[in-house]
Amino acid sequence: MNEQGPSGGVSYKQVGADYFDKRGLKRYAKVWSLWALGVGAVISGHYSGWNFGLANGWGSMLVALFIIAAMYWGLIFSLAEMSPALPHTGAAYSFARSAMGPWGGMFTGLAESIEYVLTPAVIVFFIGSYMGSIFETPPEWQPAWWLFSYIVFLLLNLLGVELSFRVSVIVTVAALLILAIFWVSAIPAIDFDRWALNIGVGADGAKVELENGGGSWFPFGWKGVLATLPFAVWLFLAIEQLPLAAEESADPKKDMPKGLISGMLTLMISALLITFLNSSIGKADGMHGSFSLSTSGEPLLDGFRVLYGSGAAKTLAFLAVIGLIASFHTIIYAYGRQIYSLARAGYYLPFMSLTNARKIPHMALFAGTILGFSTMMILWFMLGSEKGGAIIGSTLLNMAVFGAMISYAMQGLSFIVLRNKMPNIVRPYRSPVGIPGAVVTIVVAVVTLYYQLQDPVYQKAVLAVAAFYALGILYFAIYGRHQLILSPEEEFALSKGEKGHA
Secondary structure, eight states, rough: OOEOTOOOOEEEEEHHHHHTTOOOOOOOOHHHHHHHHHHHHGGGTTTTTTTGGGGHHHHHHHHHHHHHHHHHHHHHHHHHHHHHHSSOTHHHHHHHHHHHHHHHHHHHHHHHHHHHHHHHHHHHHHHHHHHHHHHTOOOOGGGHHHHHHHHHHHHHHHTHHHHHHHHHHHHHHHHHHHHHHHHHHHHHGGIIIIITTOOOEOOSEEEEEEOOOOOOOOOTHHHHHHHHHHHGGTTTTTGGGGGGGGBBBHHHHHHHHHHHHHHHHHHHHHHHHHHHHHHEEEEEEEEHHHHHHHTTTTTHHHHHHHHHHHGGGHHHHOOOOOOOHHHHHHHHHOOOOOOHHHHHHTTSSSSHHHHHOOSSHHHHHHHHHHHHHHHHHHHHHHHHHHHTTTHHHHHHHHHHHHHHHHHHHHHHHHHHHHHHOOSSSOOOSSSSSSHHHHHHHHHHHHHHHHHHHOOTTTTHHHHHHHHHHHHHHHHHHHGGGSEOOHHHHHHHHHHHTSSSSO
């Protein structure tokens, strides 16, 4: 079977029923599980990562937070409409495939693969940082912590969808409780003017610490706000993974919108609290508010040290690791399903879509794990343990955000096109912000991507991942587009919604 279009032809391979029998999934998730999947995927960003944006000033971080939040609300409402209407594991790829054809599906799906493979790498970097502090291991041991974490949580994801979602709920609730303990404890200790506003600009144009605080909200002006956008993304990145659970959700048409919106509300409250409170305390063990947090690999632990002293540091670090584990576990789930869906449809090698006896896409999980860990080791050998430090985490973060921004822009565009191209498909939920909300998502994503490419610190890493992205598109152009398979996502797109309901 061939489908010709303005972007080039594709061809479909014939497969038998046994092909899909070996690639089945199991329905389990309900609203509570979906909420935990979304919040859990993001919550580590409230423990580590967001704080690098404080280098441009606290006010820059706050404004960037609201700009990025507007992008995510536009995206979340768009997904809440598209996911129940196209309830496939393919999610972003599925939406773009139906809206813009196979090429649109590939451009979107590959970008999302980059995001979901690299995001756990960022998180496991911070896990290694915390674990190194707990057990006082030398920096050279960091790769061992990374490998150990990948192995443990890969195994948990391989044991079954029921266990995977139960673990997600438990660790997500625990992570939020730990954050709540910090918020309540920090309120009596805050000195916003002294600690949050202690970044100034030196004669050489670099940031300097203002010993008595009282600095500008925007020491680097609007340029600082725009440069902070990629780090503000970390407060919400991966909430959009919920639609990947569509074929494992008990009732995606009803539960998916509730899970998406409730999850985003939870994260919005948490993001505002952690940005204000973590930055507004200081003067203990070298933790000086925004200035020191802007280079910290463990900002929440630094905050706990201020409040409770170094004597309790190891216990507090164990608690802080729970938040990182919540995201690490849930995003491993995400790249397993995301790679599975593209491989099932032939965009990636089909063997990566095989599922085991527990109906888990084990080959996709192995593929994502190997790619993520390999990327970390490449950066480790390039930057080294001595001069790498937090730069490894922030570099990986920017690489992941690159994939996310392309994916978000394409999903916003998919929403707009589907409103016009498939106006009659059943939409159990309709976005209250509609096309304008999707436009905001596209614009902010493109602006964030542009300013990533302007940042000299991370430019080479972002260009490297862009080169990988280009190679993936080249693979599709030469080989992959002739190997497509009529998966539910493809049938839905070809039949304009009449077939392909998973």
